[in-house]
Amino acid sequence: MERLRRIALRFVADVAGHGLVLFARLITAPRAIWAGVDPVPRQRIYFANHTSNGDFVLAWAVLPPNLRRQTRPVAASDYWLKSKLRAFAGRDVFRAVLIDRNPETRSEDPVEQMVRALEDGSSLLIFPEGGRNMGPDPLMPFKTGIYHVATKRPDVDLVPTWIANLNEILPKGEVVPLPLLCTVTYGAPIHLGEDETKEDFLARAQAALLAVRPEEDRVA
Amino acid sequence: MNVYADFFYLLLGMIAFLVAATLLGEGLRKVFSGEGAKSFVEAYAARVTSWWGMVVLLAIAFAFGQGGVIVLFAFISFAALREFLTLTAKTRADHWSLLISFFVILPLQYFLIYIDWYGLYSILIPVYAYLLLPIASAVRGEPERFLRRVAETQWALMITVFAASHIPALLSLDIEGFEGRQILLIAWLVIVIQGADVLQYVWSRMFGRHPVAANLSRSKTWEGYAAGTASGMVIGVLLGWLTPFSIWQTALMAGMITLIGFFGSLVMAAIKRDKGVRDWGHLIAGHGGFTDRLDAVVFAAPLFFHVVRFFWTAS
Numbered sequence: 312m313e314r315l316r317r318i319a320l321r322f323v324a325d326v327a328g329h330g331l332v333l334f335a336r337l338i339t340a341p342r343a344i345w346a347g348v349d350p351v352p353r354q355r356i357y358f359a360n361h362t363s364n365g366d367f368v369l370a371w372a373v374l375p376p377n378l379r380r381q382t383r384p385v386a387a388s389d390y391w392l393k394s395k396l397r398a399f400a401g402r403d404v405f406r407a408v409l410i411d412r413n414p415e416t417r418s419e420d421p422v423e424q425m426v427r428a429l430e431d432g433s434s435l436l437i438f439p440e441g442g443r444n445m446g447p448d449p450l451m452p453f454k455t456g457i458y459h460v461a462t463k464r465p466d467v468d469l470v471p472t473w474i475a476n477l478n479e480i481l482p483k484g485e486v487v488p489l490p491l492l493c494t495v496t497y498g499a500p501i502h503l504g505e506d507e508t509k510e511d512f513l514a515r516a517q518a519a520l521l522a523v524r525p526e527e528d529r530v531a
Numbered sequence: 532m533n534v535y536a537d538f539f540y541l542l543l544g545m546i547a548f549l550v551a552a553t554l555l556g557e558g559l560r561k562v563f564s565g566e567g568a569k570s571f572v573e574a575y576a577a578r579v580t581s582w583w584g585m586v587v588l589l590a591i592a593f594a595f596g597q598g599g600v601i602v603l604f605a606f607i608s609f610a611a612l613r614e615f616l617t618l619t620a621k622t623r624a625d626h627w628s629l630l631i632s633f634f635v636i637l638p639l640q641y642f643l644i645y646i647d648w649y650g651l652y653s654i655l656i657p658v659y660a661y662l663l664l665p666i667a668s669a670v671r672g673e674p675e676r677f678l679r680r681v682a683e684t685q686w687a688l689m690i691t692v693f694a695a696s697h698i699p700a701l702l703s704l705d706i707e708g709f710e711g712r713q714i715l716l717i718a719w720l721v722i723v724i725q726g727a728d729v730l731q732y733v734w735s736r737m738f739g740r741h742p743v744a745a746n747l748s749r750s751k752t753w754e755g756y757a758a759g760t761a762s763g764m765v766i767g768v769l770l771g772w773l774t775p776f777s778i779w780q781t782a783l784m785a786g787m788i789t790l791i792g793f794f795g796s797l798v799m800a801a802i803k804r805d806k807g808v809r810d811w812g813h814l815i816a817g818h819g820g821f822t823d824r825l826d827a828v829v830f831a832a833p834l835f836f837h838v839v840r841f842f843w844t845a846s
Contacts, residue, residue: 340613482623483623485626487630489630489633492613
């Protein structure tokens with residue numbers, strides 16, 4: 312009985328996942344630009360800018376299906392465990408690695424969780440700004456998590472991923488998305504240097520992500 | 532001859548032409564290998580591919596009659612509006628006015644064309660959207676770049692919805708002795724402008740010396756415009772059997788729409804330059820967007836519609 316329930320849940324989650332991908336593609340007609348890496352099933356950590364709740368879905372939806380199956384987004388548990396529906400979407404549809412952002416309450420170390428997902432062979436999609444960027448700057452300072460994961464698994468490619476335009480498709484506080492075009496650009500991977508300091512590495516990762524930002528996105 | 536037979540011959544002719552054009556493209560690809568010539572051949576091939584798409588879509592839509600044509604152009608408007616509004620100035624405060632543009636104004640405009648309510652579809656966007664949409668942005672109380680935001684949204688609607696919808700609106704014109712054949716007029720408009728547009732490009736490359744506006748586009752020259760207009764007139768007259776016009780009227784009409792189309796493309800090139808992009812969109816992979824392919828037709832459509840309506844109908 313329990314097994315049957317799990318299979319049914321898996322099936323519903325797969326259908327919902329395909330539905331979401333289709334919906335995202337219909338609304339934003341997203342285009343993936345592979346500028347520096349190829350869409351091959353290598354283990355990677357995609358690190359992206361974060362301006363809207365939609366970019367989570369989008370950066371995941373534009374990946375080719377075989378890469379998508381392999382890639383797990385890393386997301387905040389305080390958001391994704393708030394309701395049953397969100398928990399289903401986060402845990403079962405996206406198979407997200409849910410981390411607790413609050414060091415006071417958490418029982419598990421987020422870095423440990425991410426490294427464990429990597430050990431399982433998954434790729435990760437992370438948002439190193441640690442929250443949605445509402446300010447005028449294109450990027451907020453990175454949290455240190457990306458550095459700590461990189462020290463544990465320096466072999467995994469870190470791919471800068473710029474999501475353009477989503478902020479306008481679904482601004483904070485809005486529910487109905489606007490059908491505008493959007494692009495996701497994947498840049499050349501970076502790795503943690505031999506004796507690179509935390510500050511240097513974070514600055515370099517941030518610069519690498521900014522360098523991937525397409526020209527059009529800068530004028531608007 | 533009835534409209535179906537005419538349409539069938541036109542379709543056969545277009546397919547034969549496109550097969551020849553495709554073969555020519557493949558031949559050119561084998562002959563030329565230099566960098567400059569290569570980009571020219573690729574641009575040509577991309578255009579032929581998009582023509583195949585247009586012919587297939589138009590043929591399917593025509594098979595469904597008036598409703599099919601209106602639905603087709605409604606979707607083209609949607610794609611073009613999406614490309615346009617992706618580039619315009621906007622903030623969070625415009626979210627609702629933009630949603631209304633996409634999901635209320637656009638469908639309503641095409642619905643009004645379907646029920647043939649001329650009095651309302653000709654002012655829905657220039658009057659109602661123009662006055663009411665900025666209200667939806669203003670009540671959100673965001674003054675930054677306000678005029679620019681509402682003006683650019685209005686421009687997007689005027690071009691991609693209002694002007695484009697005048698192509699299917701041709702179906703509702705009551706031209707004496709031309710009943711049931713208006714669909715051929717759409718085919719004529721699109722073929723003449725597309726044909727003239729590509730020939731204008733060829734003439735400009737071959738003997739163009741004086742760019743119309745060098746800062747906007749190097750591939751549009753006065754020589755190309757003149758020879759392109761003449762080419763458009765020749766194509767128009769050759770396909771004159773699709774229209775209700777006499778020979779000299781056909782030539783004048785073809786000349787008018789090609790010229791407006793050329794300058795319309797120039798206006799759209801200016802907007803692209805202003806926004807710092809090369810193409811409007813990426814829906815047709817590698818070939819730019821819908822707006823790139825149809826800008827000239829869209830610009831010419833309302834004028835063509837009104838000239839025909841004024842001189843050839845009783846209303």
